Amino acid sequence: MDSNKGKMGNGDAVWDRFVQGDESCFRRLFKIHFDSMYGYGIKLCSRPELVRDCIQELFKTLWERRDELEHIESPNVYLFVSLRRKIITRQKAQRKLDGDLEEVDEGKFTQFAREEIIIKDEVKFQQKEELKKALNQLSDRQKEVIFLHFYNGMSYREIEQILSINRQSVRNHIYRGMETLRSILDTEIMKLVISLLVTFLLFV
Template sequence: MRQQLEWDDQSMWDGLINGQQDAFTALVMHYTDVLYVYGMRLCQDEELVKDCVQEVFLFMWRRRAYLQQPASLKFYLMKAVRNKIARDLPKWQMKGQPYENEFNFSDFIIELEEHQDAPPAIQRQMKAYIDQLSPRQREILYLRFYEGIKQQKIAEMMNLNNQSVYNLLRNALAALKEKVDYEALIAHLCWLVYLTSAVMNF
């Protein structure tokens, strides 16, 4: 059996499709924490999130002969967990109920390329600003800048069109810029410049 360190996305996927138990185990070990963290941001019901993550993995194993290889395994899994949570929460099962959640950004860590030593007070202030955004704006910020997922994939994951994702992201950044106060101006501007430069890479 190969050691876990030798597994990458392609080898885990190939092994899964071929029914290799060790490949499936490696996939579960590699992505469980990522999916759990994302699921808990969508829904604060820990047991529900754990069940949904487990069900996604079990579905993949049982239906492995019929799966089509995704362009991104991480994106595929995150979308599957998101959809599973949406289906299992009763309030989202109401006909015509739009998807909207209280996306949790409470433990989001602001990472600056050249300003990682920003004071905790500034980080808390930015978190407070982010908390004032809509749930969808918070989720888009998380997916784009924390998970590094591109605009087109975010649109697919959230069942939105590309323009809606662009508008939500642009409005979120504009709202953050309006709330920057004098004391945190330099640190926040550096962070916003970093975000804006990332937007240009869509």
């Protein structure tokens, strides 16, 4: 998606300088990506401390292995993929330590909170509640794809890489998710949904 290029263009330049060993760019890279990575991570496991720890560990590893990262074409995708893997690995390790034999659900994606869809003051409280409930009726994978695409400006290709699914599956999840919303919401609120999601894409 071209809308993401403007946002990530500067980030890519910072990445290149970080790879060359610029510590100030390394700190800036952390600042640029932390909020979006934390927002995604908290959806995967709902444990703020674990997510923060994983992000900190990931950036520590990035600095230590920066000489190996020149080949990375999309820093944004690399960071999201790495964070996803690290969180799942940590969850599995914790369960093993606790003696919990239940498998970690790698496709689990937590619910949307109302504050995540508030971007227009004129949106009524009741409409926000209905929209939140509708979004949370989507499957975990539909929610994750919509979150990555509309909330983080990820292209289909980037989502394909992050979730290790083909591009048609990405399209299908978005299409079916929107169809589910249309079946739940009345016309007025559905127009609001489209307006909100388009706004996310424009200003992400």
